[in-house]
Amino acid sequence: MLLLSKEDIRKVFTMRDAIEANKRAFQLLVDGKCNAPLRTNIQAPEQDGCFLFMPAYVEEMDTASLKIVNVFPHNIDQGLPSLPAQVMLIDGKTGVVQSLMDGICVTQIRTGAASGAAFDVLARKECKTGALIGTGGQGAAQLEAMLEARKLEEVRVYGLHYDRTEAFVKRMQEEMEHYKTRILPARSSDEAIQDADLIITATPADQPVFDGAKVKKGATISCIGSYQPHMQEMDPVVLTRASKIYFDSEEAVLSEAGDILIPLEDGTITKDDFTGDLGSVIKGEVKGRENDEEIIVFKSVGVAAQDLVAAREIYDKAGIGTEWNS
Secondary structure, three states: EEEEOOOHHHHHHHHHHHHHHHHHHHHHHOOOOEOOOOEEEEEHHHEEEEEEEEEEEEEEHHHHEEEEEEOOOHHHOOOOOOOOEEEEEEEEOOOEEEEEEEEEHOOOOHHHHHHHHHHHOOOOOOOEEEEOEEEEEEHHHHHHHHHHHHOOOOOEOOOOOOHHHHHHHHHHHHOHHOOOOOOEEEOOOOHHOHHHHOEOOOOOOOOOOOOOOOOOOOOOEEEOOOOOHHHHOOOOHHHHHHEEEEOOOHHHHHHOOOOHHHHHHHOOOOHHOOOHHHHHHOOOOOOOOOOOOOOOEEEOOOOHHHHHHHHHHHHHHHHOEEEOOO
16 A cells, blocks of 8 residues: 655646546546545534545546545644545555545645636636635645636735734745745735635635625636535625536535525525536536626535545556555
């Protein structure tokens, strides 16, 4: 079994690789070629956390995977990752575990790449300004995906704690200098989303983190943070303004995402407002953006197909890592 660390993974698997891998994963999903039961979610209420188990199997790839990703938001106060995780890659012919990977890294890069894939497919070609709301465990990968998908002049970042936001921005400006984009801290979400062409929200909020009425025409929004029925980082106002609403998986979103479940329940939107899954757009079966004035929303909760395809590609490219024999 090959053990692959974060450093190993980042040496062989770029954000562009991850974006293309996500596109393949989303197509497998809509083609019905990935057997991926809805993830098992075990609540840890005293910690405001949960344990998530995400299996997947693609017969034509002779590959299976299992990701264990646990969400413990208070870990950040102890200097621990808020999303501790591992990914197992399994040989579909023998059932033998081929690799154990740093699941934090895999989760971060493939979740960032979901936004990147959505922007690649749905955003206006000419985008200048981005906004990122949330500087936690997903922040860096979401920012990188945004910068990889479109050549931006400026990205404004907003987080709950301005000092942490400043520190995050300073680190990102150094790490992502090669994109030649100004990265700036914002003191409010209004400031962050002002005139933004691309908006990402990556928070565990249970109240909307931006004003949907202030989103500019032509913007593309990716909401990837809320993952439980009571969570709602997206302002439902933007759903009423959106021309199109897409998902990584409508089934998965409707099983757990308050961003969509809450406005469905109160009648703000109906299922008739849904456009389709991103994989169907990639395949040409569902229309994507049709003009530069449309506001487009992409809601993602993450699906196991993303982990499987990413893990398979990482393993095949590796050539590094640590062999472990039990």
